[in-house]
Amino acid sequence: MFIVIRRLRLPPISVGRFQNQVWTPPLHALFSTHIVADKPILVRDFVHSALYHPLHGYFSQRPRSVGVLHSSIKFNQLEGRKAYMRYLDNIYKQNDISWFTPVEIFKPWYAHAIAEAIMRTANFSVPLKIYEIGGGSGTCAKGILDYIMLNAPPKVYNSMTYTSVEISPSLAEVQRETVGEVRSHIPKFRVECRDAADRRGWGDVERQPCWVIMLEVLDNLPHDLVYSENQVSPWMEVWVERQHGR
Template identity: 75%
Template sequence: MNVMKANLLPRAMAPSSVSTRNLILLLRRKPKASPLIFFSRQYSASISTHIVGDSPILVRDFIHKALYDPKHGYFSQRSESVGILDKSIKFNQLEGRKAYTKHLNRIYKQSGISWFTPVELFKPWYGHGIAEAILRTADLSTPLNIYEIGGGSGTCAKGILDYMKLNAPSRVYEHMKYTSVEISTALAAKQIETVGGVSSHASKFKVECRDAADWSGWGEVNDQPCWVIMLEVLDNLPHDLIYSASQASPWMEVWVERQPQRSELSELYRPLQDPLIIHCMEILDMAGSGLDSASKLSLMAKSVWAKVFPRPRRCWLPTGCLKLLEVLHRALPKMSLVASDFSYLPDIRIPGDRAPLVSTKRDGSSSDYDNYLEAKGDADIFFPTDFWLLERMDHYCSGWKMMQQQDKSAKKGKKRRTIMLDTSAFMEEFGLPSKTRTKDGYNPLLDDFKNTKFYLSVPTHNIK
């Protein structure tokens, strides 16, 4: 849980007696456009000048600053709010949903913490499920090497190391390495403290305090098999925004600028030129070049209809995720990946495909923003994960999609084998559901995570 984690759905894990929307918060305009000139939309918000200076910045840079600026970012100001339970919850001793709700409320009241992550609420069982998935899938003939991006308080790392010590062949535990890549110095120190509680783990665990998306921090390419874990990381990665005045108009990059003589922000539209945005659009095939004839005819029909009833379009692009995957595949070409995140978020007020939820907490109650520009270091900005797109980006970054375009014979085999599972399905397959079940059969780990999924991706060698 590095820079990019802290306040999401599973984080607070309120029982489903409340609405799905409250569960997430607990647990966590028609300008004309032309490609030849720049436009500024009156979509403004009062904000600190620390986030945006005199020059316009891309939306992804605005989000990164609003969340991670060392002095004014949301997570920088709230790193100590990540909850750590003194002891595991004894679910088998709770009568049911009502008792779980009461117990959870008592924990929050006593701790004064804003949120708990699922790996914390369901420790050690959540981490054990991930460890079992790795143990079943990994090639144990080579030393087990695990990287965790954004390890939070270190609970996942400790859970996995504990499980390997108790259940893996002794040689696997003795020779394994576990590296946490953590951008927060405070959380890095906490991880060392948490994992160091078991003396035998110390020689196997280390923290590298850096940004995982920065290629320079990885050093030389590691071509040995390894695992990468990302729990609730993708939702807080910066996204870009593109805008089109109508279905028939070209897409434009969205930039954020500060209004002269005012402390307000507005959007600025520019022709597409950023390489990362363009690359992400190519992967989505937004130009339709990879569509079959029927799909192209459908697009043509929509284009004609758009001229009659034009309407603006907004689309959020996971460019932060794309950049991270590009770096990981370059630095760790034989990595296996396990990621968990939201598959959808309800009641989003921000317009656009894959739009984020922007939420803050005041006087103990959550409040959502209608405008992402209002986030000025006091609000969480988190996105649903499009798992189909995640898989597509994973294949592209592994090099297979590009090879497929250049050599049609590459269609006979992929460089990655992938699977997407609901959290309940993942835990039923790899975890111990009986350990998180209450007396009457209610299981918060299985019942309260309907909008989260796991993504597993491993390298294969069946390319022909």
């Protein structure tokens, strides 16, 4: 489906209100999507639907949208950067996946480093609470739980909770499977399948200390697309609409 990206002139004070539309030649982009209805939508809404729509969203359609390595990379057997890049290239070809996150490529060390930072600074006089936003395949959660189980005082591991806030139902299930590989992790881990950006899902403010982990989140957040043609032109905002009913 072809859609048209048009530019709208915005007031100089507020980007939330539209002045008279100033049309420039449309920019054409080809998308395979059902998320653009008859009325134009802002880029933020288009991105949100493209990623998270229950039926058509990238993370909802593909349960393995985030790559999972079956075993850790043995970095001590790679002779320098070129060998690492060749190895990584082969991994992508073998798995036919779009991308692996750093926590996956450098597992378990990436998650272990986060767990060590938590242990060095956490207040163990209260139960340890960890929240992860967008937990992907659950690799980070499992790595942190593994490390704390093996290196923290038993009371810390036994009383801790790890909550993953995941908008994708398919990824939420993958996380449960990954963490559930260690049976003792299961009662400490839970997934809340919701949009972390929606404040209503968080409930009342808790005063108890907690840790919030967000890996590969900012680049997957819906956003506006605004621009100015030059330093004296007003800011403009982009919307997306169908072209010729397609």
